[in-house]
Amino acid sequence: MxxxxxxxxxxxxxxxxxxxxxxLQPEFLGKPCGVSQYYTWKGGGLIAVNYEARDFGVKRxxxxxxxxxxxxxxxxxHVQEVNGKANLNRYRDASADVFxxxxxxxxxxxxxxxxxxxxxxxxxxxxxxxxxxxxxxNDFSTTHLAGFTTKTEDERIEILNKWLNxxxxxxxxxxxxxxxxxxxxxxxxxxxxxxxxxxxxxGIARNKILAxxxxxxxxxxxxxxxxxxxxxxxxxxxxxxxIQGLGGKxxxxxxxxxxxxxxxxxxxxxxxxLQTSMGEKDGxxxxxxxxxIETTPVSxxxxxxxISASKNFPGKTCLDTIDKIRTxxxxxxxxxxxxxxxxxxxxxxxAKLLTVICTLATNETITRSCPxxxxxxxxxxxxxxxxxxxxxxxxxxxxxxTPVIHHIGISAGxxxxxxxxxxxxxxFSKQTTKxxxxxxxxxxxxxxxxxxxxxxxxxxxxxxxxxTTTTLPIQGDxxxxxxxxxxxxxxxxxxxxxxxTSSSSITSFFSRYTSNExxxxxxxxxxxxxxxxxxxxxxxxxxxxxxxxxxxHYAHELQIEENKTNSIIKSSKTIKRKNTNQTLDSFxxxxxxx
DNA sequence: CATGATGACGCT
DNA sequence: AGCGTCAT
Numbered sequence: 112m113x114x115x116x117x118x119x120x121x122x123x124x125x126x127x128x129x130x131x132x133x134x135l136q137p138e139f140l141g142k143p144c145g146v147s148q149y150y151t152w153k154g155g156g157l158i159a160v161n162y163e164a165r166d167f168g169v170k171r172x173x174x175x176x177x178x179x180x181x182x183x184x185x186x187x188x189h190v191q192e193v194n195g196k197a198n199l200n201r202y203r204d205a206s207a208d209v210f211x212x213x214x215x216x217x218x219x220x221x222x223x224x225x226x227x228x229x230x231x232x233x234x235x236x237x238x239x240x241x242x243x244x245x246x247x248x249n250d251f252s253t254t255h256l257a258g259f260t261t262k263t264e265d266e267r268i269e270i271l272n273k274w275l276n277x278x279x280x281x282x283x284x285x286x287x288x289x290x291x292x293x294x295x296x297x298x299x300x301x302x303x304x305x306x307x308x309x310x311x312x313x314g315i316a317r318n319k320i321l322a323x324x325x326x327x328x329x330x331x332x333x334x335x336x337x338x339x340x341x342x343x344x345x346x347x348x349x350x351x352x353x354i355q356g357l358g359g360k361x362x363x364x365x366x367x368x369x370x371x372x373x374x375x376x377x378x379x380x381x382x383x384x385l386q387t388s389m390g391e392k393d394g395x396x397x398x399x400x401x402x403x404i405e406t407t408p409v410s411x412x413x414x415x416x417x418i419s420a421s422k423n424f425p426g427k428t429c430l431d432t433i434d435k436i437r438t439x440x441x442x443x444x445x446x447x448x449x450x451x452x453x454x455x456x457x458x459x460x461x462a463k464l465l466t467v468i469c470t471l472a473t474n475e476t477i478t479r480s481c482p483x484x485x486x487x488x489x490x491x492x493x494x495x496x497x498x499x500x501x502x503x504x505x506x507x508x509x510x511x512x513t514p515v516i517h518h519i520g521i522s523a524g525x526x527x528x529x530x531x532x533x534x535x536x537x538x539f540s541k542q543t544t545k546x547x548x549x550x551x552x553x554x555x556x557x558x559x560x561x562x563x564x565x566x567x568x569x570x571x572x573x574x575x576x577x578x579t580t581t582t583l584p585i586q587g588d589x590x591x592x593x594x595x596x597x598x599x600x601x602x603x604x605x606x607x608x609x610x611x612t613s614s615s616s617i618t619s620f621f622s623r624y625t626s627n628e629x630x631x632x633x634x635x636x637x638x639x640x641x642x643x644x645x646x647x648x649x650x651x652x653x654x655x656x657x658x659x660x661x662x663x664h665y666a667h668e669l670q671i672e673e674n675k676t677n678s679i680i681k682s683s684k685t686i687k688r689k690n691t692n693q694t695l696d697s698f699x700x701x702x703x704x705x
Numbered sequence: 706c707a708t709g710a711t712g713a714c715g716c717t
Numbered sequence: 718a719g720c721g722t723c724a725t
Binding site for chain 3: 360361
């Protein structure tokens with residue numbers, strides 16, 4: 112297979128975080144919205160802005176208050192905060208929804224970010240060729256061609272129709288597989304919309320850089336094809352910084368060294384000249400790129416290589432005492448721990464390396480690692496604290512830390528696959544794992560094997576395995592409550608079980624209601640008259656979702672009750688910390704902040 | 706004060 | 718292993 116004959120797509124969810132929030136609260140669909148984190152300071156920082164709001168000049172990175180000035184009707188969704196820290200789990204879960212659809216339909220999918228995926232369609236297109244489809248303009252209702260800015264729908268149809276005929280008539284069929292690729296991407300985007308409720312845009316081209324570039328040409332809810340013959344005239348008008356990888360200092364270097372503005376202007380330079388200035392590797396990459404050649408493969412990775420939690424402490428909020436630092440070590444450690452546990456249950460692997468990143472007032476960034484022998488909040492927090500203490504210039508007996516800290520991050524990585532240890536979380540995650548990993552027969556076999564093993568594995572053994580982890584007993588207690596509840600509701604729901612999944616997994620049940628609040632997602636956009644108003648929250652609920660919705664309230668109430676007990680359990684955790692340096696003061700400090 | 710949290714990766 | 722770059 113010639114590398115230049117690949118068909119690559121880049122799918123990009125349109126203002127993803129906003130869509131995730133709108134799926135939960137459909138009443139905001141069509142209105143100018145954004146998502147911000149940390150609302151106290153100037154309305155928080157916007158990390159996503161929808162297209163309705165962009166029309167008013169609202170941009171990512173702006174403060175919420177500034178957005179309100181530009182657009183008085185602007186609605187701000189706030190990122191969930193846990194332990195005083197922004198928590199992005201809601202978007203990670205929604206991302207998983209999207210990737211389930213992609214992985215179920217394509218073999219080669221690369222998760223490029225939380226809301227972007229590369230797909231290598233080359234094989235799929237080859238298979239499609241045998242079918243001898245008769246494609247018409249109706250199969251490409253949101254497709255555009257790179258290099259044409261069409262103002263009206265009629266204009267789009269006219270130009271696309273001409274191209275469609277051209278590439279079906281072309282004896283060499285140079286563009287025919289791009290056409291088939293675009294056809295597949297129209298289908299998958301429709302599927303994503305139907306199965307998740309989310310809109311996206313896409314680019315279809317011969318390589319990743321081109322796919323990424325042209326994806327941005329028509330947004331939102333549209334897709335763009337970038338043919339090889341369009342490269343020259345488009346690159347002549349493409350600013351260097353628009354090329355992925357050249358958005359920063361490297362791009363600046365190119366602009367200054369070669370005195371160019373647009374990427375196409377580099378064509379007049381020899382390979383040698385490019386390499387002299389940019390280095391052998393980058394020079395070669397650039398030389399090929401501007402001629403439409405870029406060979407970076409779409410990697411087949413589905414899982415994260417690292418799981419991390421971090422927080423900035425800008426200005427006056429900086430950390431200047433050991434107590435504050437300890438508190439945040441625990442907060443961050445807890446987040447990483449929770450996600451690692453979930454990851455271990457789902458993916459049968461364990462992170463082996465903990466990396467601590469911190470930025471000091473001296474403006475230096477320090478990175479230090481240590482091995483992970485056991486998943487435990489206390490271990491993560493104390494390892495982090497121990498490392499940070501090494502940079503304290505103040506007396507060891509003082510509570511004051513100098514220089515102050517402006518950023519702390521904890522990252523877990525270097526995963527070891529196929530671990531055979533089990534935990535309570537493993538037992539409860541069967542259903543979730545099954546649903547998420549059915550992408551190949553290999554995985555299915557894997558799952559079944561694990562399940563059989565799990566039958567033999569006793570819960571007792573798993574508890575004994577992790578005696579120092581304080582969170583597990585909490586989870587156990589929590590799940591026990593829900594187990595009863597789950598059984599009850601199953602009976603209740605049996606009569607009208609159409610929309611209810613028959614999953615008996617407590618985890619999957621639990622996560623449906625708490626981590627994602629998916630109950631509200633069932634049909635976000637449908638305009639339908641089968642609504643009734645919930646007596647508890649006064650929201651309009653589709654009538655066939657009402658049983659689940661009522662369960663949601665029940666679960667919610669239980670959770671509130673659980674939180675009360677939780678604070679008690681947490682304090683017992685503090686007693687434990689006391690042995691390892693935690694003072695009562697710092698505990699109170701932490702509580703008062705929450 | 707203050708574009709934040711989180712990833713991947715390359716260089717040395 | 719640690720630091721810097723780039724990206725969303």
